[in-house]
Amino acid sequence: RQTLGDSVDAWGTVAPDERTMAIIPALAGGLIEKLYVNAPQQFVKKNEALAQLWIPQWAAAQQEYLLARESQGRLQLDPSLSGGKRMSLSDGALQRLRLWDIPDAELQRLVRHGEVRRSLPLTAPSDGVVLNKKAVLGMRFEAGDALFELADLRHLWLLVDLFEQDLALVRVGQSVSLTVAAYPGDHFTGKVAFIHPTLNAQTRTVSVRIELVNSDGRLKP
Numbered sequence: 001r002q003t004l005g006d007s008v009d010a011w012g013t014v015a016p017d018e019r020t021m022a023i024i025p026a027l028a029g030g031l032i033e034k035l036y037v038n039a040p041q042q043f044v045k046k047n048e049a050l051a052q053l054w055i056p057q058w059a060a061a062q063q064e065y066l067l068a069r070e071s072q073g074r075l076q077l078d079p080s081l082s083g084g085k086r087m088s089l090s091d092g093a094l095q096r097l098r099l100w101d102i103p104d105a106e107l108q109r110l111v112r113h114g115e116v117r118r119s120l121p122l123t124a125p126s127d128g129v130v131l132n133k134k135a136v137l138g139m140r141f142e143a144g145d146a147l148f149e150l151a152d153l154r155h156l157w158l159l160v161d162l163f164e165q166d167l168a169l170v171r172v173g174q175s176v177s178l179t180v181a182a183y184p185g186d187h188f189t190g191k192v193a194f195i196h197p198t199l200n201a202q203t204r205t206v207s208v209r210i211e212l213v214n215s216d217g218r219l220k221p
Contacts, residue, residue: 014159014180025147032053035135040133049121050121053121058120063116122147160207162207175190196209
């Protein structure tokens with residue numbers, strides 16, 4: 001005798017969590033002078049330099065800031081718009097540099113030392129693995145070109161196509177036990193996060209998304 005439980009067996013595919021994926025584009029046209037990430041699948045940390053970019057607009061914006069700081073003129077803003085505050089020309093130029101997404105460390109260096117750099121680093125916005133690398137040393141790029149694609153593989157999705165007759169046994173928040181051929185006898189756990197609202201007419205299956213924590217990196221998409 002044994003207790004019969006409401007369980008479902010299914011095959012699934014491990015995939016990156018799309019919410020952790022990020023495409024790193026070029027905000028303006030320029031050239032890649034140095035490349036620190038030379039191959040895909042390399043792990044990088046937040047704020048780590050991926051490449052050194054020469055972008056003429058960046059150099060011009062740095063020079064504009066230094067010229068504005070040297071001048072003693074002040075821009076008196078309309079009190080109805082600024083709450084009576086005064087903004088210096090150099091503050092406005094520094095704000096424009098921030099809009100270029102230049103790293104804070106480079107802005108602090110510019111403020112302290114007053115030195116214009118020809119090229120500046122492109123940094124990773126978060127920890128992750130470089131899934132795709134379109135950047136090549138010496139390559140010319142235009143504004144909007146995707147140079148790198150990152151994903152945090154510490155959080156993964158398990159994508160399962162569930163047969164129609166098993167759908168009533170699955171609900172959001174339900175615990176899932178996963179086994180993979182790479183680690184016989186080991187069990188990984190997750191939770192059902194999303195059940196697709198429509199049914200595939202050809203296969204009579206419904207897509208189910210399960211969230212997995214992969215802090216040790218053993219599971220591979």
